[in-house]
Each structure stands twice: as C-alpha cells, then as structure tokens.
Amino acid sequence: MNDTFLKACRGEAVPYTPIWIMRQAGRYLPEYHTVRDKFTFLELCKTPEAAAEVSMQPVDILGVDAAILFSDILVPMEKMGAPLDFLENRGPVFAHPIRDAAAVDRLVVPDPELELTYVLDTIRILRRELADKVPLIGFSGAPFTLATYLIEGGGSRTFWHTKQMMYQAPELYRKLLEKITACTINYLQAQAAAGAQALQIFDSWVGVLAPDDYAEFALPYVQWLVRALKETGVPVIYFANNGATLLEMAKTSGADVLGVDWRVSIDDAVARLGQDVSLQGNLDPVALLLPEDRLATRVERIIAQGRKARGHIFNLGHGIQPETPVEKAKLLVQLVHELSGKGRA
Amino acid sequence: MNDTFLKACRGEAVPYTPIWIMRQAGRYLPEYHTVRDKFTFLELCKTPEAAAEVSMQPVDILGVDAAILFSDILVPMEKMGAPLDFLENRGPVFAHPIRDAAAVDRLVVPDPELELTYVLDTIRILRRELADKVPLIGFSGAPFTLATYLIEGGGSRTFWHTKQMMYQAPELYRKLLEKITACTINYLQAQAAAGAQALQIFDSWVGVLAPDDYAEFALPYVQWLVRALKETGVPVIYFANNGATLLEMAKTSGADVLGVDWRVSIDDAVARLGQDVSLQGNLDPVALLLPEDRLATRVERIIAQGRKARGHIFNLGHGIQPETPVEKAKLLVQLVHELSGKGRA
Numbered sequence: 203m204n205d206t207f208l209k210a211c212r213g214e215a216v217p218y219t220p221i222w223i224m225r226q227a228g229r230y231l232p233e234y235h236t237v238r239d240k241f242t243f244l245e246l247c248k249t250p251e252a253a254a255e256v257s258m259q260p261v262d263i264l265g266v267d268a269a270i271l272f273s274d275i276l277v278p279m280e281k282m283g284a285p286l287d288f289l290e291n292r293g294p295v296f297a298h299p300i301r302d303a304a305a306v307d308r309l310v311v312p313d314p315e316l317e318l319t320y321v322l323d324t325i326r327i328l329r330r331e332l333a334d335k336v337p338l339i340g341f342s343g344a345p346f347t348l349a350t351y352l353i354e355g356g357g358s359r360t361f362w363h364t365k366q367m368m369y370q371a372p373e374l375y376r377k378l379l380e381k382i383t384a385c386t387i388n389y390l391q392a393q394a395a396a397g398a399q400a401l402q403i404f405d406s407w408v409g410v411l412a413p414d415d416y417a418e419f420a421l422p423y424v425q426w427l428v429r430a431l432k433e434t435g436v437p438v439i440y441f442a443n444n445g446a447t448l449l450e451m452a453k454t455s456g457a458d459v460l461g462v463d464w465r466v467s468i469d470d471a472v473a474r475l476g477q478d479v480s481l482q483g484n485l486d487p488v489a490l491l492l493p494e495d496r497l498a499t500r501v502e503r504i505i506a507q508g509r510k511a512r513g514h515i516f517n518l519g520h521g522i523q524p525e526t527p528v529e530k531a532k533l534l535v536q537l538v539h540e541l542s543g544k545g546r547a
Numbered sequence: 548m549n550d551t552f553l554k555a556c557r558g559e560a561v562p563y564t565p566i567w568i569m570r571q572a573g574r575y576l577p578e579y580h581t582v583r584d585k586f587t588f589l590e591l592c593k594t595p596e597a598a599a600e601v602s603m604q605p606v607d608i609l610g611v612d613a614a615i616l617f618s619d620i621l622v623p624m625e626k627m628g629a630p631l632d633f634l635e636n637r638g639p640v641f642a643h644p645i646r647d648a649a650a651v652d653r654l655v656v657p658d659p660e661l662e663l664t665y666v667l668d669t670i671r672i673l674r675r676e677l678a679d680k681v682p683l684i685g686f687s688g689a690p691f692t693l694a695t696y697l698i699e700g701g702g703s704r705t706f707w708h709t710k711q712m713m714y715q716a717p718e719l720y721r722k723l724l725e726k727i728t729a730c731t732i733n734y735l736q737a738q739a740a741a742g743a744q745a746l747q748i749f750d751s752w753v754g755v756l757a758p759d760d761y762a763e764f765a766l767p768y769v770q771w772l773v774r775a776l777k778e779t780g781v782p783v784i785y786f787a788n789n790g791a792t793l794l795e796m797a798k799t800s801g802a803d804v805l806g807v808d809w810r811v812s813i814d815d816a817v818a819r820l821g822q823d824v825s826l827q828g829n830l831d832p833v834a835l836l837l838p839e840d841r842l843a844t845r846v847e848r849i850i851a852q853g854r855k856a857r858g859h860i861f862n863l864g865h866g867i868q869p870e871t872p873v874e875k876a877k878l879l880v881q882l883v884h885e886l887s888g889k890g891r892a
Contacts, residue, residue, distance in 0.1 A: 412812075
C-alpha cells in the first residue's frame with residue numbers, strides 16, 4: 203500500500219511528500235458531474251455506490267495519496283432531527299433553526315450503524331475498491347461549525363444567532379454542543395470501525411471567533427472529540443479554517459495533524475507549533491491559476507518548509523474551486539510528487 | 548476640543564481611552580433610517596447636508612470621540628469610469644467588471660475637487676457643525692480592496708477573478724492598481740485639504756491573500772499611498788481586516804495607527820508590533836450582545852492590553868451590525884470611558 207499519507211500523519215519518514223486535495227471529489231471534475239447529474243446532492247451522499255464512485259475518481263484521475271469519503275458534514279445533523287435541504291445557489295438550509303431549549307431538547311443522538319448506514323456502506327465499498335492502493339479518510343464537521351449551521355439555519359456571514367446563544371444563553375449553547383459532540387464521536391468512531399483509516403475534523407467557521415471565545419466555546423468540544431477518537435487508533439486531522447491566531451490552542455486538541463490555511467506560512471506554523479504535530483496544507487486554491495513555473499516555485503517553497511515539520515501532507519489551504527481546470531489539479535499532484543523526490547533513486 | 552482620539556493616534560498621553568465605532572453612522576440607528584429612507588444609498592452619499600446629518604448622529608447620540616464622514620469606499624471608483632449600483636440584498640455591483648487591458652485603459656484618475664465635490668462639501672459642513680467638538684475622520688478603501696470590487700464586479704467569496712489577474716496578467720494588475728492608488732492619493736489629500744483630521748484606509752478583503760501575495764500585490768500600493776499622505780500632516784489609520792498574519796508587514800505601510808480585528812488579541816499585536824505604532828480595535832461586534840457584566844469584563848481587558856501600546860483607540864474589530872440595539876452601542880461608549888478613567892480626578 204501507498205502509506206506515505208498515514209506515515210506523514212504520524213511523523214514517520216516518507217520517501218516523498220504525500221498529497222490529497224480538499225474537495226478532490228467534486229465539481230471541478232467532469233466525471234463528477236456525470237454521476238452527480240443523476241441525483242440531488244443529498245441523494246448522492248446517501249447512495250453508497252455512487253458516493254464511492256465519485257470518491258474514487260480523484261484517486262484514478264489525479265493520483266493523490268489518499269481518498270476521502272464523499273459526503274457532507276451536515277448529513278448526521280439531519281439524523282439528529284433537523285430537516286436539511288440543499289438549495290441551488292444558496293447551499294444548506296435547516297428550515298427550523300435550533301435557537302431555544304425546546305428545539306435543543308428535541309434533538310437526538312443517532313446511532314450511526316442504524317441511521318447513517320449509507321455513510322458506513324460507502325466506506326466499506328471504498329475500502330474494497332481501493333484494495334489498499336491508498337488510505338481512506340473519513341470526516342465530520344467540528345462541533346462549533348456544525349452548531350453554527352443548526353443555529354443560523356444555514357450559512358452566515360456574521361454568525362449573529364450563534365454568538366447570541368453563546369453570549370446570552372451559554373447553558374443552552376453548551377447543551378447543544380454536548381449533543382452535537384456526542385453525535386460526532388459516535389459517527390467518527392463508526393467510520394473508523396467501518397474502515398476509515400484517518401479522520402478529518404472540519405472546523406470551517408471557527409475563524410469567526412475571538413481567541414478567548416474559541417477557548418471557551420469551541421476548543422473544549424474538539425478536545426473531547428479527539429480524546430474519544432484515540433481508541434480507534436487512526437490518525438486525526440483537525441482543520442481550524444482561518445484560524446491563524448488559534449493554532450497553538452488548536453494543537454491542544456490532541457490531533458495528530460493540524461490543517462493550516464494559506465494565510466499562515468508553514469514556516470510560521472512550524473515555529474509556533476514545534477515538532478510534536480504534523481501539518482497539512484496550504485497552497486491558496488486559486489494559486490492553481492499560476493503559470494507552471496511560478497506554481498512550481500510556490501509548491502517547492504511549501505514542500506521545503508514542510509520538511510521542517512514533524513510530518514507534512516501537501517494540500518490546498520481550502521477546498522479546490524469548481525472553476526479549476528482539471529489539468530491544473532493533475533499538475534499540482536505531479537509537481538508535489540516530483541519536487542519532493544518521488545521516483546528519485 | 549476633545550482631542551483624545553488624535554493624541555492616541557500620535558501616541559501622546561490621554562486622560563482616557565478614546566472610542567469611535569466602525570459604521571457608527573449606520574443602520575442600527577433609527578435616526579439614520581429617518582434620513583436614509585428619503586434617498587437611495589448612493590444619493591445619500593452624494594447629498595452633503597444629509598450625509599453630514601447622519602455623520603453627526605453618533606456623535607450626539609453615543610458620545611464617541613471622533614466623527615467619520617458618511618460615504619462609501621466605492622464612490623471614487625464610479626468617477627474613475629466604472630458605473631456603480633447598490634442593489635438591495637446584494638450590495639455594490641459594477642455592471643462592467645474591469646478584466647482586460649481595454650477596460651483598465653478606459654479608467655481615468657478623477658480630480659476630486661471637480662468630480663467628488665459632494666464628499667468634500669460633506670467634510671466642510673461637518674467641520675462647521677462639529678465646531679471642534681471632536682475630530683473628523685475621512686476615509687477610502689485600500690487599493691487592493693478597491694481593485695477586487697472592480698475586477699469581480701462586486702463582492703466575492705473566493706476572489707477568483709482578482710487572483711486570476713494577479714497570477715496570469717500581473718502587468719495589467721499592476722497598471723490597474725497604480726491607477727487606483729493615484730486616484731486614492733488625490734482623493735484622500737483632497738479630504739485632508741477639505742478638513743478631515745485623520746484618514747482611515749479600509750483594506751476590507753486583504754485577508755484573502757497569502758502573506759507572499761500580500762507583500763507582492765497589495766502592500767506596495769498601501770506604502771505608496773501612506774507615503775503620499777505624510778505631507779497632509781494628518782494621522783493615517785490602516786485597517787487590514789482579517790490580516791492576523793499580515794500585521795508586521797502592514798506596519799511597514801508607515802501608517803500611524805493599525806486597525807486590528809477581533810481575531811488578534813491586543814496583547815499579541817503589541818508583542819508583535821512594538822512601541823512605534825498605535826493600535827485601534829478590537830471588540831467582536833457581536834460581543835455587544837453580552838450581558839453588561841461580561842461586556843464590561845471584556846472591555847476592561849481590551850483597555851488594559853491597549854495601555855501597553857504606544858496609543859490605543861477603542862473600536863469594534865469590524866463594523867457594527869445593523870441588528871445591534873442602540874442601547875448596547877451607548878453602553879459600550881460609556882463603559883470604555885468609565886473603565887479607562889474618564890471623569891476620574
């Protein structure tokens with residue numbers, strides 16, 4: 203098996219820098235659209251054969267060093283009892299935002315083996331189809347990020363309602379976060395049991411919190427979650443998006459790998475975090491538009507800086523944009539491999 | 548005159564911490580709506596008596612230590628030759644995005660005395676009405692932020708087209724930025740000549756740039772702009788929003804004051820920036836929803852950290868939200884004044 207990704211997660215020596223790409227199973231691939239056009243987005247998440255098919259595409263087309271389950275972080279929220287819809291040009295919508303005690307009380311902690319079977323089946327199919335070619339990453343949202351969707355009723359710019367609950371009803375907020383964390387623990391443990399070989403926790407919106415608020419209202423739930431995942435034995439990646447000022451605290455989550463967005467240089471991250479955590483990232487997704495020579499320079503710089511970390515997994519600093527030409531994604535994978543020594547004697 | 552704001556800009560001793568609030572002349576004030584309802588947004592910007600009236604409101608209602616001109620950063624872009632509209636629920640729209648050489652060539656550098664008279668008239672009225680009660684702040688967008696609106700044709704999430712021009716047509720990008728910078732220099736110099744006693748440069752979107760891209764594609768134009776403003780003799784505030792990793796570079800702009808958003812603690816900013824620049828910020832705007840005792844604790848912490856800086860002007864870390872109760876804004880001004888020593892013997 204190509205285990206460069208797993209070794210880099212654990213800080214073990216690797217012959218070259220492994221790479222995967224956030225949202226690599228996605229809209230920039232024509233092959234994705236061929237499958238996606240037959241379903242709504244949620245139907246695709248819930249159809250294991252099709253979800254596995256789109257998860258496999260970037261492994262075959264790009265040659266990345268890890269596959270990631272095709273799903274959405276909000277899928278388990280639906281099973282907590284919050285009806286979910288995805289609207290064209292608007293994204294996810296919870297028609298009944300969770301903002302009071304009655305709504306929080308109504309939420310349940312689902313049994314993933316019974317209620318999220320399609321996710322676990324997707325993982326089982328993928329492990330079979332991958333046949334140990336590359337490892338499979340499972341994932342979830344982080345509790346704070348999941349809570350923002352439930353409280354706001356979808357995406358947000360200001361996170362007004364989330365912060366209102368944090369500030370004015372902290373006990374209710376904590377009760378909600380505890381339920382979400384319990385759900386997420388079960389969900390990720392089940393993913394590992396079904397065959398996920400690493401787990402990534404996406405804290406997509408945590409960058410809207412001041413450091414003190416992060417310490418009080420987000421970090422404790424990530425710590426609890428990561429602790430509960432230790433027994434699975436699989437490496438955990440925690441990505442606190444836009445969290446430049448939160449990195450040191452994010453490290454106390456206990457995750458094996460910290461995702462770093464493109465606003466932070468890897469050099470800076472290594473200086474601040476030291477040698478007991480691996481790093482993942484962090485090319486600006488739009489930098490794929492650079493001409494090849496300038497892209498190569500930038501990739502080489504990130505690889506060189508990543509060598510100073512305990513372990514480094516190359517990735518974009520955020521999900522790949524739908525407008526990205528597939529050739530650029532292929533070029534990136536090739537550049538990372540060549541420039542970091544793959545194929546050298 | 549209450550010159551605490553200007554003294555803090557220059558790092559001179561002040562009896563208490565001055566405060567003003569970004570977007571203090573705005574939608575959270577019922578009195579603002581009374582005036583605003585008679586105009587479109589752009590008409591209000593272009594009607595000096597009315598723009599001056601809404602600029603005065605927060606001085607009278609909240610008791611802030613500085614007034615800021617009511618306008619919009621995109622007003623001078625219209626006079627560069629880019630027709631501008633503000634659409635309900637969508638914000639600013641340039642119907643003809645600037646993306647090629649012909650479009651850049653067509654842009655002109657307007658003479659603010661002739662073409663932006665309404666802004667300068669607003670300043671003249673405001674200086675008369677303020678009668679030296681508190682100083683008046685003028686402002687503009689920073690060149691990068693202004694360029695994003697022109698290139699994207701409005702707001703953006705990914706800044707795809709802006710970065711595409713940066714990466715694939717850097718000479719064209721530079722030509723555009725030079726024109727915008729020239730326009731902005733004239734515009735801010737004219738504001739100072741008309742009576743603005745400090746100038747704030749809003750770099751609202753610069754936080755989407757990786758540090759290396761900031762150094763290459765945004766910072767040089769801010770440095771040029773600030774240098775050109777030195778001769779006006781008025782203090783310059785540079786606010787690189789969401790720029791936690793850019794602060795040290797932002798300081799090389801030469802601005803007298805750096806705005807800091809709420810993601811960075813003031814303690815951290817002082818440690819990184821030292822004693823030769825003043826700081827402005829940085830309460831999370833949504834933290835105004837905190838109960839009074841917790842709000843006071845947070846305000847007190849920011850004041851205490853700000854005392855370690857050369858000078859500190861209290862502000863929110865971003866514009867005040869329209870949903871904010873006016874009473875909370877009044878309370879903030881009162882807390883900052885009381886907790887920092889105003890009225891003490």
